[in-house]
Amino acid sequence: MQRIKKYSLAAVFLTIGMLSLAGCSSGNNTAKNDSTTPKTMETKDLQDKIGKSDWVIVDTRSNDAFNGWKLDGVKKGGHIKGATDFSANWLKVDAKDKDKTLKETLKTKGITTEKNVVLYDANGKDADKVAEYLTKNGIKNIYKYDVKKWASDDKLAMESYANYQMLVPASWVNDLMDGKKPETYTGTPYKVFEVSWGDESKSPDYLKEGHIKGAVHINTDEVEEGPLWNRLSDDRLKKFAENNGITANTTVILYGADSMPSFRVGVILKYMGVKDVRVLNGGTASWKNAGYALEKTSDKKVPVESFGAAVPSNKGYIIDLPQAKEIIADKQNSKLVDIRSWDEYIGKTSGYDYIKPKGRPAGAVWGHAGTDASHLQDYRNIDNTMRNKDEILAMWKQSGITPDQRLAFYCGTGWRAAEVLTYADVMGLKNISLYDGGWNEWSGNTGNPANPIETGEPKK
Incomplete structure (x- = not known):
């Protein structure tokens, strides 16, 4: 009580007014939150923010929870539809260029200083950890939400990956x-x-x-x-x-x-x-x-x-050279998807010391991968968990790859492509397979016109 008496009545009213503006307990309030401590948001307000261009909803839990697992006592697994992910686990990773990677990740997910950011978790800890990191990077308009409230409401759906x-x-x-x-x-x-x-x-x-x-x-x-x-x-x-x-x-x-x-x-x-x-x-x-x-x-x-x-x-899950050629021939409905680095795809390098030819099967499309044959950064988070579905599909769309097509994934000898095939399976894609022989098999007959090879950037 002694501290309160030191403030003028005007200051008290001013403080109350400011709290009312900053609060997020009702209505369509979108006032900026300048406090370093995130304000708590309730379900009704969160529903109103989803899909708005100046708001981004972020799942800070583990990648497993985002994918669909019921962790930390949630009633329904998966994530709030429209949410992106930035796991508190990523902040604990000991990785090369960690700070650079995380900042690039923020940009990719639209978590910027111009946005109002809602962080949600289920354990009361993850959102605070991510909020601290965001604050250090100049993001101030931060709110937090307990996703157990959303998951416990039978009228509110959670989005899980099919598999x-x-x-x-x-x-x-x-x-x-x-x-x-x-x-x-x-x-x-x-x-x-x-x-x-x-x-x-x-x-x-x-x-x-x-x-x-x-x-x-x-x-x-x-x-x-x-x-x-x-x-x-x-x-x-x-x-x-x-x-x-x-x-x-x-x-x-x-x-x-x-x-x-x-x-x-x-x-x-x-x-x-x-x-x-x-x-x-x-x-x-x-x-x-x-x-x-x-x-x-x-x-x-x-x-x-x-x-x-x-x-x-389950024979169709892995295909061989004849089926790969069929897929390339069916350009409208099918894609042979190259899961190698860009330099491998355009023929700058073969990617392997035991594979001499360079290039790609004529007609194959680039599906992204990583910097070399041992990396798959384009499909993984910084903790080597699966990247989220929306970002993978957006990446594929750039090459004309869509989920409704017949897709066969290949790389040099089947390792990278097998991982991406599994992710496609997790996401629920149906007509998918691994072209087992990959570039190693296709390029083995470099003088055979039946296995045509392309190099350089594809013609648009």
Whole structure:
């Protein structure tokens, strides 16, 4: 009371008036918020802001929650339609050029100083962390919202990816291994595999750095071989699955320090006919960031007698050279999508020391990738989780790639394209496949006019 007496009556009224202007508890109030502490927004106000050009709604939770998982006690999974994402987890990543990448991400998502920004979370922490970062970068008009309120209202929809269950959070894997029955798990036998190239004794990711308890190592040589690095024959793939204890009804969880090999094996397993294939979103880092331990002992493969289904049972999921040519010929309804760097696409480099020819299959369209054969930044967030659907589709639209078309993805030898195929599957696209041979196979007959090659920027 002593402090209040020191203020004049006019100052008190002035303060009340300012708070009324800055508040966001009712109506269509769009006043600027100059406070460093975000104001709380209620559901009715948030509904009014969605879609307005001077407002941006931001999901600050994990990528898994944005995709569709019910995390932190929310009643419905997914995100508010019209929201973009900027996860608080991204602020914890130790990455090269982190500050530059995050600032570019803000720009891409339209989170700028000119906008009113609504940050929402479900744990009461993520929005505050992102608000602090935005404030440091000159963004002042910040509000926050508890998404549990939206999710608990049966009249308000949340948007989830059609097959979000294909990318699992670390907590889901941990619950599964603790004997629980997490969301979307049907109770089938499961196996966890760490996937990387090389024998487990030589793999730095399995024994030296450690792996999820109980995880068995898969060497990518178990599913493909040179010189083309195509998948093995169907008979050999069947033996690979049986040797690893995998049947068509096994729930298979794949992960690694780099997720790309996991996606490669995952696509092959889906082609074979495994019904439930999952990849740990963000790989080993997401497991460690969640606070879960790794072990450094060897877990041996436990074989099964039979895969339990014909191989392949999902034949169209991977295609070969004849089908790739059919897709290129059907320009109006189909696209052969190049998941390589721009320099590989235009023929400046082959991208591989064992692939000499440069260029692309004539008629293929560029689908973006990363800076070289080991990167896929255009499809990943800074924590190596999947980039959001709207941004991927916008990127494709620039090359005339649309979800209603028949799409086959290729790269040099199938790794990058397998990851993008999985993302397309997560998003719910239907007529999609991996062209397994990719540039390595297509360019092998450089003197054959049946495999025409283009270089340079495509003609418009």
